[in-house]
Amino acid sequence: MEKKHAAITAIGGYLPDDVLTNEDITKMVDTSDEWITTRVGIKERRILKDKHKGSSYLGIQAVKDLAARHEGALDGVEIVLCSSNTPDHAFPTTASIIAEGVGIKGAPCLDFQGACAGFLYGLQIARSMVTSGVHKKVLLVAAEKMSAIVDFEDRTTLPLFGDGSGCVIVEAVDEEVGVMDAILRNDNSGKNHLIMKAGGSACPPSHETVDKRMHYVYQEGQPVFKSAVSNMGDVSVEMMERHNLTKDDITWVVPHQANKRIIDATARRMGLDPSKVMVNIQNLGNTSSASIPLCLWQWEDQLKKGDNLILTAFGSGFTWGAVYLRWAYDYKK
Secondary structure, three states: OOOOEEEEEEEEEEOOOEEEEHHHHHOOOOOOHHHHHHHHOOOEEEEOOOOOOOHHHHHHHHHHHHHHHOOOOOOOOOEEEEEOOOOOOOOOOHHHHHHHHOOOOOOOEEEEOOHHHHHHHHHHHHHHHHHOOOOOEEEEEEEEEHHHOOOOOOOOOOOOEOEEEEEEEEEEEOOOOEEEEEEEEEOHHHHHHEEEOOOOOOOOOOHHHHHOOOOOEEEOHHHHHHHHHHHHHHHHHHHHHHOOOOOOOOOEEEEOOOOHHHHHHHHHHHOOOHHHEOOOHHHHOEOHHHHHHHHHHHOHHHOOOOOEEEEEEEEOOOEEEEEEEEOOOOOOO
């Protein structure tokens, strides 16, 4: 029996219209454009202002974009996966809401959460489903309304995050393209450095947790930065060494867009020229698990069949990893 590979065969994305600039933020908290730009490299981010729309709305729009630009891509989707740190509800699944919103009927729908590394975890889940023969075609969506869990009174976290969604079709192919390998790691000792302290079963919502503003992202910047720089660089180099890839073999590195300094450090560790690094953090901020598919979406017309990509991310948990991806198609508008 010929081995099947799991390839990304279509991609879509969506960004809300409203833009929150650094200048806007200086009117909310004590900070400056220079301070934000110097430390994280962000100038603006997109925000879904409508309080009645959640991550599913972002995901639905991304899937509709995919369907509009890739005719027939949704035909035969057998399962819908959704990565989100900001699901619409604890239940039902955001994946099921997205599926209904785009007209996918009867397919099982699964939410999962791998923090900012969620898209990499999702690719590995989809890859396992496809290469095992359990499913032939998977819709993987990463949808994040980070503005819903950011404290607009906290100068340390408010400038960091933005909203958006990216999605991909992962399906079985005979050619040697698609997900070649994945390395996924976790170190729970870092959990308290980046966490939402309340709202789960270990600390349910109460008047006290609301008054103490415990339902927002809490981050201790230095340990997170240090761990991200070390682990994203190390795991990316490990992937290169595992497959005897030199810097010349790699067409693009697609890093999670958390901090420009982390991105730059990862590229240096891999020995890559900055021209090979996808960077959109200056305009989008940190869109958590949506950041890597949004990069792929924005660079889609520059990607060529056979290109070697290293995707790498780091997030709460701590979770991190790298995926070696061989691009599967040339995009024709």
